[in-house]
Amino acid sequence: MITQAGAYYDPDTKKFYLVIVPEDASMLDVMSAHELTHALDDQYFDLDAYTEDPSHTLSSDAEQARRFVAEGEATLVMIAYQAKVAAHQDIFDPRNLPMERAMVGAFAELDSEKVAQAAAENPAVVAQLGPELKTSIDAMSAIPPFILDPLFGAYTKGAAAVGAVRDAGGWDAVAELYTNPPESTEQMLHPIDKLITHRDHPVAITFAPLPKSLAGWTELDQDVLGELSMAVYFKNLHDPRPAAEVTGWGGDRYVAYANGDKVVGLWMTTWDTEKDARRFFDAYAGGLPRRFDGDKAYKRSGSAVEAGVRHKDGTLTGAQLSGKDVRIVDGADTAMAPGLFTWLATSTKK
Numbered sequence: 001m002i003t004q005a006g007a008y009y010d011p012d013t014k015k016f017y018l019v020i021v022p023e024d025a026s027m028l029d030v031m032s033a034h035e036l037t038h039a040l041d042d043q044y045f046d047l048d049a050y051t052e053d054p055s056h057t058l059s060s061d062a063e064q065a066r067r068f069v070a071e072g073e074a075t076l077v078m079i080a081y082q083a084k085v086a087a088h089q090d091i092f093d094p095r096n097l098p099m100e101r102a103m104v105g106a107f108a109e110l111d112s113e114k115v116a117q118a119a120a121e122n123p124a125v126v127a128q129l130g131p132e133l134k135t136s137i138d139a140m141s142a143i144p145p146f147i148l149d150p151l152f153g154a155y156t157k158g159a160a161a162v163g164a165v166r167d168a169g170g171w172d173a174v175a176e177l178y179t180n181p182p183e184s185t186e187q188m189l190h191p192i193d194k195l196i197t198h199r200d201h202p203v204a205i206t207f208a209p210l211p212k213s214l215a216g217w218t219e220l221d222q223d224v225l226g227e228l229s230m231a232v233y234f235k236n237l238h239d240p241r242p243a244a245e246v247t248g249w250g251g252d253r254y255v256a257y258a259n260g261d262k263v264v265g266l267w268m269t270t271w272d273t274e275k276d277a278r279r280f281f282d283a284y285a286g287g288l289p290r291r292f293d294g295d296k297a298y299k300r301s302g303s304a305v306e307a308g309v310r311h312k313d314g315t316l317t318g319a320q321l322s323g324k325d326v327r328i329v330d331g332a333d334t335a336m337a338p339g340l341f342t343w344l345a346t347s348t349k350k
Contacts, residue, residue: 007031009038011048026085033081037074045178061185061202061226064150068188069177072158076166079103079159092166100163108160112140112148149232153185161191168196185228186249202226203251203270203349210257211343213336214264217257224253225267237287245283248276250324251349265330266340268347274324281305281321284328288317306341310334320344 006020016035022028041047048054051066058066083089083103091100140148165173182188184202187195194200202224210217225233227249234242254267271277285307289297292309298318299307304327308318316334320327320341327344329337 007035009035009042009047011038011042011046014039014042029085030078030082034074034078037077038070041070041073041178044175050178050181059224059226061224061229062181062183064154064226064228065182065185065188067150067154068158068161068185069182070158071154072160072162072188073174073177075107075155075159076104076162079107097167100167104160104163108157110152110156112143112145112152115140115152145235146229146232149235150185150228153228157189161188161195164191165196168192184249185226189227189243200272202249205251205253205268205270206348206350207253207255207266207268208343208346208348211339213339214257214259217259217264220256220258220263222253222255224251226252234283234287237290239283239287245280248272248279250276253347262331264332264336264340265328266344267328267330268344269326269328270349271324271326277321277324277326281307281319281326284326285319292317304341 006022007016007018009016016032016039018028018031022031038047047070051063051070053063080091080100083091083099089096089099091103162174162177165177169176182195183199184194186202187200190200205224207222210219227246230246230249230252231242234245239245248271250270250272252267252269254265256263256265258264269277269280271280285299288307288309289295292311295309295311297307297309298316299305304320304322306318306320308316310316311331314333315331316337317330318328318337318341320329322345325345327341329340329344332340
């Protein structure tokens with residue numbers, strides 16, 4: 001990702017590095033405001049320990065939520081600096097609260113596609129930034145959304161979340177995000193409802209011991225996707241409303257097992273309401289024919305509703321809806337799948 005970084009602060013060396021020197025001096029000042037905010041935060045909160053999880057106890061989703069805090073605060077200060085220099089406005093003055101929310105809100109709506117589109121429509125503006133920054137913007141199209149969207153979100157949507165926290169409780173409330181960190185990207189994507197008014201703690205899911213049908217298989221990975229990455233999944237499938245499909249996320253956990261060249265993915269998700277679970281189930285199952293073009297769709301009902309596709313190699317990918325839970329089996333032999341759905345149902349939630 002270094003090609004997308006104009007500058008960065010390194011907590012290990014306690015130094016701020018310029019990767020790309022912009023030709024526009026004002027752009028250099030804006031970049032410096034961002035990185036020097038990181039330097040100050042590091043002095044008070046130890047950014048390495050905060051964002052890198054040396055204890056390896058955090059999920060990827062919880063780590064990403066902390067990046068929202070660190071990058072979001074630095075971006076918020078950067079926006080404030082730019083407003084002060086360019087427009088002689090202090091967006092943190094209570095009288096300018098509508099201005100702050102408008103500026104930060106507009107920034108939060110940016111994503112990599114909109115930046116690339118704006119660059120294509122305004123080549124003269126991009127040229128003023130210098131050839132290195134132009135190359136960096138052009139290279140974004142080669143980075144998968146699963147990597148690029150969370151990166152962008154930390155800066156854009158992170159700024160909106162930290163701004164909402166500051167508006168509600170001042171800079172002391174922002175500082176508290178470092179000592180009492182958010183636990184999920186859901187909290188940062190919906191700061192007023194999920195973080196500030198009250199903390200909507202994610203449901204922790206624990207799998208039962210390995211089922212007998214997978215005896216001898218090797219675990220490849222186990223983690224939490226979270227709301228942000230789940231929305232990217234639907235974006236990759238060209239779903240018209242990827243963020244809406246995962247609204248009401250309560251918690252999730254996936255695990256992948258391998259045996260030779262066979263890989264099975266198992267995913268347990270739980271939702272705030274049965275309506276939220278149904279919406280996710282319909283979107284996931286409805287997207288499988290697009291993901292596996294040409295494979296035959298199936299649907300059946302029993303104690304739980306199940307839908308998915310059967311692959312030509314005798315395996316299936318399917319989702320099972322039961323109350324607030326949606327259980328997913330991906331790549332299992334059709335004979336194994338019922339037992340794996342049952343195994344997912346034995347997961348504990350707290």
